[in-house]
Amino acid sequence: MNNPKLGFVNKNRRELGMLGLLIVLVIITSWGTRESGVQAVFESKFLSSDNLKNISREIGIYGIFSIGVGIVIITAGIDLSVGSLMALLGVVFLYFVTPTETRPDSFLARIIPEIPWIAAIFLTLLIGTAVGLFQGLLVGKLKLQAFIVTLCGLLSYRGLARFSADDTSINISDSSQNLEFLRFLGEGSLADVLTNGNGSGLLHSIPMSFIYLICFAIFFGIILHKSVFGRYIFASGRNELATKYSGINTNIVIAFAYVIAGFCTAFAAIPFCIYTGSVQPATHGAFFELYAIAAAVLGGCSLRGGEGSILGILIGTAILIVLRNMVNLFGYPTPLSDAITGGVIFVGVLLDQHGASSIKKIFKKSH
């Protein structure tokens, strides 16, 4: 209290530590991908504007659904359904914007009407939010275990997506609508949207999904860290009973976290399927729930609930994406990327929980 500066460092110790890790990763990757000489670091492949644009687009998409999952984790819950829900919503969204004749023959393909893309966006967001509400009521009101509820979601949404797409890929190119502006919104840059595709310069390097993420982060940052509802989220996650004894309807608070997660997932699903151009329902968004959990945990969310921050989730997401990018740029085999990611998360969390001494101890013991 007497020293506000120290207070800031203490309160954000976790975030600052992870920010350090992110900076180290950025430096290593820049150094490793430079042509030659020290000067060339700034012209490395990693720092090229195309690469930066690509990773910030990915950070944007992953960050949005990670915020949703992170909020659920702060309530001491978990959401495993994110990746499957993205596949299902991807199929649904593309059905909305493609003519019925081009779709494979399945139940869902027959009942989903073709509608203008703006309406498709709203309906997709609505469906995602409704799915979140459904899971939230099961967890919050009926007190079913979040792990089980969302595990069922993981299996059934994926299955439903594959079934309704007849296990073939659905392509955005089958659409007969003029989707140019939708493409700008989904995979374009800020310059594309502002100048209808003619822009260049700095604005051209900022993908829209990154802009969305910034908006989500500010909005949910304020909700989580400044609002009454956010305080209830932390309180319910930390000690639900004591929160209930303070006259707060924790059932609704917890249910609402899943609604937020559903909305965030739906919001990320749209630019993601525009970016990929097609949805192959068996693999679209696979493992995304786990990347989201990893990002949240890296960023300081505790699976026991009651801990975490939006800033941390952003940093966690950035670490994941930069790591993967590093593996690609260094020319390591892509299949190795998850293994490396897993290793870095493990070391990061270990360092955070036990400090550098614990790692020394492990190595000492093994010798």
Add this chain to the structure above:
Amino acid sequence: MRGINKTFPGVKALTSVDFDIAKGEVVALIGENGAGKSTLMNILGGVHQPDSGTIQVNGENVSIKSVSHADALGIGFVHQELNILDNLDVGANVFLGREPRRMGLIQKQIIEDKTNPFLEMLGLDISPNTPVSKLSIGQQQLVEIAKALSKEAKIIIMDEPTSSLTISETDKLLKVISDLKNEGISIIYISHRLGEVSTCADRVVALRDGSNAGTLTKNEINHDNMVSLMVGRELERTSNESGSNIDISKGFEAKDLISSNYPNCKISFKVFSGEILGMAGLVGAGRSEIAQTIFGVDPDLGGTIYIDGNPIKRGSAKASIKAGIYLAPEDRKRTGLITEFDIIKNVSLASLKNYSNRIGLIDSESEETTASNQINKLNIKTPSADTPVINLSGGNQQKVVLGKWLSMNPKLIIFDEPTRGIDVGAKAEIYKLMRKLADNGVAILMISSDMEEVLGISDRIAVMHEGKITGILDREKFSEENIMNLAVGRSS
């Protein structure tokens, strides 16, 4: 144990403390919370290592490195929070980690045969196959003692063994202690309940602020001596003043209230504005459930409650809180506080709407001001308002619970075991606060199993037995005997 020193980061927990115990002796270790009792015993039990000092067992110098080392030396520790696995049966708990096995398989019969004699010795008439979840807390405690005995413990440390026992279970435990003593086993008995200490201890060792405060021999043991050793001064006895501002036309009333564990009993009573109504009874009489029903965290099964004559909405804590009915629950850490949150956030949790603007953003400045006011008013001892309450002592935690409610508009405050686990000095402060609240026109319902407390500060006492109120005593009828008679269901 000689000259034991122990420092934790930022705290000097023990300063050259001496402690000894003879074979077959019962030594009570007393002291206020934070006096160092637990630290000293954790050192003896191998949980912590001392910074300096020596420990001798049977005349030999030892340094106790771990809990299993302490076990091997014959030192058993029965913790306040039972370390018992309620998904296993009695025998499995007793032999946990030392299961007799053949080819890796557990020999159940051997466990049974070996467990039985200990159960008999402790007067436990149960089979080793009984699941622990079927046992009462008192029986579970005895299972823990059986576990210590099965490891051939010569010294058994009991930390607040009676804090969740009923009166008859407590009596039984005290008898077990005297039996064990006759078997030559030494007992270290840590307790805040001075009555029990006088009954069972051969010697009393008091700690104060991490140092020895003195020793009492058998015939010096009495309430006043113990209290003055613990607090280092003569403490005024609990006030016997009655409420000065009782208004029988106002306050709280329950009519035909039904609570979950006695669905066939309807209960009616009043707590007048300005009075403290004590509620006595044995554990299991249904007192806490009545409190939870009134507060709205238990379901509404029927009945009406009134504040100042107006019926209020029931069925949720939210509705009760809105009507000014607050609960300071028995289990502060589980239901009263979010212990990892700081004082500010705990104080404001129930009334956050008062600190927020139209769009639901919290004004942290006014939140902090309120917390600071409560810290001053209630004399909460804390380094700062943003200290997590887990770092506070029990008494100060209870004050934070109070701060949460007093920053609002109390009509009825229900205290469930308000001083459980709170040391003597802080107890007196809590009593004063309760009296002051009553004098300001709040109705106070105090559920307590501490006879001295009930008799000392109530204006009237309601006694419960198996879900019913068997009698309400006025001050002139206050006596332990009258309460006990009603508590066991005899009318006085």
